[in-house]
Amino acid sequence: MRLITKIGLGIVSASVLFVAGCSTASKTYSEESLGLRKVDLYSENTVTPDETKYSQAVAGTSTKFNRAFQDAPPMIPHSVDGMLPITVDNNQCVGCHTPGVAETLNALPYPKSHMTNFRPETSLAEDGKIVKNGKAVDNTSSDKMEYVTIKEMASLSGARFNCSQCHAPQSEGQLVENTFQAEYTSKDGASKSSWEGTSLTEGLDTLMK
Numbered sequence: 001m002r003l004i005t006k007i008g009l010g011i012v013s014a015s016v017l018f019v020a021g022c023s024t025a026s027k028t029y030s031e032e033s034l035g036l037r038k039v040d041l042y043s044e045n046t047v048t049p050d051e052t053k054y055s056q057a058v059a060g061t062s063t064k065f066n067r068a069f070q071d072a073p074p075m076i077p078h079s080v081d082g083m084l085p086i087t088v089d090n091n092q093c094v095g096c097h098t099p100g101v102a103e104t105l106n107a108l109p110y111p112k113s114h115m116t117n118f119r120p121e122t123s124l125a126e127d128g129k130i131v132k133n134g135k136a137v138d139n140t141s142s143d144k145m146e147y148v149t150i151k152e153m154a155s156l157s158g159a160r161f162n163c164s165q166c167h168a169p170q171s172e173g174q175l176v177e178n179t180f181q182a183e184y185t186s187k188d189g190a191s192k193s194s195w196e197g198t199s200l201t202e203g204l205d206t207l208m209k
């Protein structure tokens with residue numbers, strides 16, 4: 001009953017709008033006014049993007065950026081000249097951000113999550129079955145997450161070796177105004193991540209299995 005009334009009201013207001021629309025038919029919108037960039041949409045040379053300005057400051061002299069949200073990977077505030085690409089033989093990030101070294105350089109050490117193995121040990125049994133964490137598995141994409149592994153390691157996990165896969169230098173140019181306001185769940189969430197200990201498994205239904 002209530003639904004019918006709503007639909008009825010919808011039709012009435014749509015037709016009012018339609019009538020109103022007809023009476024102001026002279027109002028037109030130019031293509032230039034439609035997009036964010038306020039110039040015609042067919043020629044790229046009318047658009048000058050803001051310059052990309054990566055920090056020139058050497059590590060140790062830069063100013064950190066606030067995290068985008070709680071436990072977001074921090075952006076790199078210092079110059080990465082000569083550090084990229086990261087290779088097996090050359091990972092300078094590890095040289096400064098390894099726990100124990102980092103503190104002496106006033107850098108943050110990579111956190112606990114980077115020394116945690118989230119990958120189940122996987123092998124192939126003789127009968128062709130896939131074995132995960134010692135258990136033969138029929139379906140490797142089980143959505144019950146029963147093979148998720150959360151194993152602390154003594155050192156950096158191989159999965160985190162390629163730092164620039166997740167951490168990128170941040171340009172200081174202003175592209176478009178950004179009014180997003182992060183609401184951090186921990187007091188120092190703008191400058192420190194809290195993803196360790198029990199928070200690693202929050203919301204994950206794995207450990208009971």
Ligand code: HEC
Nearest residue numbers: 059060061062064074075076078083092093096106107163
């Ligand atoms: C020479 C030592 C050194 C090297 C090499 C280095 N960093 Fe840094 N890093 C620092 C210091 C010190 C800071 C703190 C900001 C500052 O003082 O410039 C920092 C800050 C950071 C931050 C910001 C952390 C935060 O809390 O906002 C990230 C992310 C980062 N570095 C990642 C990297 C990555 C990735 C590499 C490799 C491409 C790297 N760093 C190489 C010393 C280093």
Ligand code: HEC
Nearest residue numbers: 071072073093097108110111113160162163166192193195
């Ligand atoms: C797979 C993505 C990924 C890779 C690879 C990765 N990180 Fe991170 N990093 C993150 C995320 C996400 C966070 C924030 C959540 C957390 O603490 O785990 C983070 C946080 C950090 C922090 C801030 C720690 C704090 O206490 O606030 C530092 C420093 C850091 N990473 C350095 C590194 C360095 C150095 C490497 C390479 C050796 C690296 N990361 C590789 C995703 C990654």
